[in-house]
Amino acid sequence: MSGDIGQDNEALRGDPTHKVVVLSPDWSRALDASAACRFQLRLAREDILEGGTSVFDPTDDRLGPAREQQRRTGSFAGRLRLLPKEGTAFEAQVSVVAGAPAGVEAVGPRDLAVMQYVAERQVPAGLEREWSRHPLHHSPDVVALYEADGTLRYISPSVTDVLGYTPEEMTGKVTIDLVHPDDVEPMIDAMLAVGAAPGPSQPVAFRVRHQDGRWRHLEVMLKDLSDDPEVGGSTVHFRDITDRVEALGASFFDGLTALDGSSAGVANLGLDGRPVRFNDRFSDVLGLPREALLRLGTLADALHPDDRDAHRAELRRVVDGGAATSSEWRVARSGGTVAWVAWTVQRPVVAGVLSDLLVVTVEDVTPRKDAERAWDLLTPREQEALALVVDGLNNRDIAAALHVSIHTVKHHVQGVLRKLEVPDRARAAERIAARVRDDR
CATH class of the missing domain: 1.10.10.10 (Winged helix-like DNA-binding domain superfamily/Winged helix DNA-binding domain)
Structure with missing residues (x-):
């Protein structure tokens, strides 16, 4: 049930700054959540789908009475302590109702609980003034300090050169809404990985909207300091790598013409799984002429019906930034025969940015x-x-x-x-x- 609750709810999949969490009736499980909430509560999409994650601090003495009040009256409003899956608990002003709150479309059965909240400040007041005296304040790279919920508390003046906004225009806002919609999920995954992995974080890249409406590619270094009482948030360093991405991206995709001379079956798929281009060997291995391949809605349509769902799930994992994967699938060839194809798929990273094309190699393993x-x-x-x-x-x-x-x-x-x-x-x-x- 948890995977379907909020798919048609604009409040969950629309404005990324909107804070809505769908709870089980007893508040013990988060069944769905908007992007901002998953970011703040350190919830990966898998955590939501599994449906076993609570968002409340179980040691909070106010939790039981609050739940009882909502059960009796249909609503609760007050302060509670929320607990991220990874990280430090924080205070928030919470509103929980049975069904949908005002202004939010219904998200499921009426016996569900729907929570909205506003997190209280975690970054100590005055810290941004201290940062303004730091040498990094004058760095060409942009330095920022965020609350756990993504509220920007400080950003260095160089943001004007990179994104066109003044620091005053950005401070106090939740800037997740500036991230390209296709990059919101990878950004959340990257933020979660920062807290989970020891040692320095690896740079990641996202597209962020410039004040003039253009998308800029930013290389970002993240550091989670929410457990540090002197910081209480995350520090972010980023630089504009748009020129490098565009230059390398053009040469990368031009270089894909080399696939035509490959002895292996090689193809590029769109992120929806649709064949975009492929060499002759790819067509031979699948046993389908070029025209038939180009008519496919997705490559899954060429597979045995029993393999299609697993194939689509594998593609989604790779599209979402998962590691390259290898597997074997049955292909329904022209003439009604079935062949086995070994398949490797990856989403290349070009200048730190995930490409918009998948690279697939295939090999006929029917004899084996x-x-x-x-x-x-x-x-x-x-x-x-x-x-x-x-x-x-x-x-x-x-x-x-x-x-x-x-x-x-x-x-x-x-x-x-x-x-x-x-x-x-x-x-x-x-x-x-x-x-x-x-x-x-």
Whole structure:
């Protein structure tokens, strides 16, 4: 249920600064949340889908009475302590109602609880004045200090050169709404990773809207200091890498023409899984002519129906920034035959930015899969005999190696030929040779 609650709710998927959390009736689980809430409460999308994560500090004595008040009257408003999955609990002014609050579309059954909140300040007052005296205040790189909920408390003057805004225009705002919609989820994942991984953070890149409406590529270094009482938030250093991205991006995609000369089956897919371009070998491996491939809505349409959902899920993981992955799928070729294809898919990073095209390589592994299925048909003794046939041994030598009679060897070999549906030993050895080599 938790994965479907808020899919049609504009409050959850619209304005990224909107703070809405859908709770189970007893407040024990977060069933859905807007991007700003997931950022502040350190909730990855997987945490929401699993439905087992609470957002309240269980040691808060006010929690029980607040829940009881909402149960009796239908609503609660007051201060409670919220607890991120990773990080320090913080005070917030909380409003919880049964069903949808005013101005928010209904998100599910009426017995759900819907929470909105405003976090209280965590960054100590006056800290931004101290930062204004720091040498980094005059750095060409932009330095910023954020509250845990993304409220900007300080930003250095160089932001005007990078994004066109003055520090005064940005301070006090939640700037997640400046991030490109396609980059909000990767940004949240990156923020969560900062708290989870030891050592210095790795730079990440996001597109951020300039004051003139253009999208600028920023290389960002994040450091979570919310546990530090003297800071109480996250520090961010970023620089504009738009020129580098555009230059490298053009050369990168121009270089994809080299795929036409590759002996491997290689293709580019859009982020929706639609084939964009591919070489002839890719078409050959899938057994579909170029015109048929270009008519596909997504590449999943070319697969066996039983493999499509898993294939789409794998693509979504890679599109969302997951590591390159390898798997094997059945392909429904022209003429009704089914082939096995080994598949590797990755989303390249160009100048620190995830590209808008996936790179896919494919290999026809049907002979190996056929050999594996054929091998599994044989008894252990038949497998031993066939492995020795592959090595070139005659019946007498096989009998000696297995310590059985020649008659027994002949019986095993005949069983192999019958199960593999081949006329002689040579064809049996040829069909199974790849499987035997892999096993060794």
